[in-house]
Amino acid sequence: MSEPAGSPPKARLFVALELPEPVAAALVAWRAPLLRELPALRALAPEALHVTLCFIGWRAQEAIGPIAGLVEQRARASGSVTGLALGAPLWLPRRAPRVLGLALEDRHGQLAALQAQVVGALTDGGWHEPEARAYLPHVTVARVRRGETVPRGTELPPPPALAFGGAAVVLYRSHLRRGGSQYEPLSVSSLA
Numbered sequence: 001m002s003e004p005a006g007s008p009p010k011a012r013l014f015v016a017l018e019l020p021e022p023v024a025a026a027l028v029a030w031r032a033p034l035l036r037e038l039p040a041l042r043a044l045a046p047e048a049l050h051v052t053l054c055f056i057g058w059r060a061q062e063a064i065g066p067i068a069g070l071v072e073q074r075a076r077a078s079g080s081v082t083g084l085a086l087g088a089p090l091w092l093p094r095r096a097p098r099v100l101g102l103a104l105e106d107r108h109g110q111l112a113a114l115q116a117q118v119v120g121a122l123t124d125g126g127w128h129e130p131e132a133r134a135y136l137p138h139v140t141v142a143r144v145r146r147g148e149t150v151p152r153g154t155e156l157p158p159p160p161a162l163a164f165g166g167a168a169v170v171l172y173r174s175h176l177r178r179g180g181s182q183y184e185p186l187s188v189s190s191l192a
Helices: 021-037 061-078 110-124
Strands: 010-018 041-043 050-060 084-092 099-106 138-144 168-175 182-190
Touching: 010 061, 010 110, 021 041, 021 099, 021 138, 050 061, 050 110, 050 138, 050 168, 061 110, 061 168, 061 182, 084 138, 099 110
Parallel strands: none
Antiparallel strands: 010 050, 010 168, 041 138, 084 099, 099 138, 168 182
């Protein structure tokens, strides 16, 4: 899949919280035996592990600058995001899983506040339409390969016991590729 036809050129965008490198490394180690046991799973690259805050979708490339400005403004205003911890493994969606993820515990509510601020700013700016479903903070660690399924009742080991904070908020461009999406950081906004 590629960009939709027509003009002007478009970019598929989303905003995410960047994970600290030690957390990404721990997630890669946690999923390694699962990838060996479940050939239906396809790993995400370690640098692609993140916490999605807002999926924006296809936007004109000219929108990248204004969107990046709003994201940076919200990241600066939000302060730090601390008190995050890895939670239970998740199959998403539950009925016909396409994703293996880990829920996130948001012990201080700072991640939820940041997510609400980012969504609010993008909605007010006309760049986003909020989803009806509630926000589910999680990290996707693997995807189910196209045409494959995961056996029902597959048990998953508990994740590593890690508490951490977010380092930055990133505006990403998602390039759709046959072997899986590749994420290009367009702007990185450090958190206080």
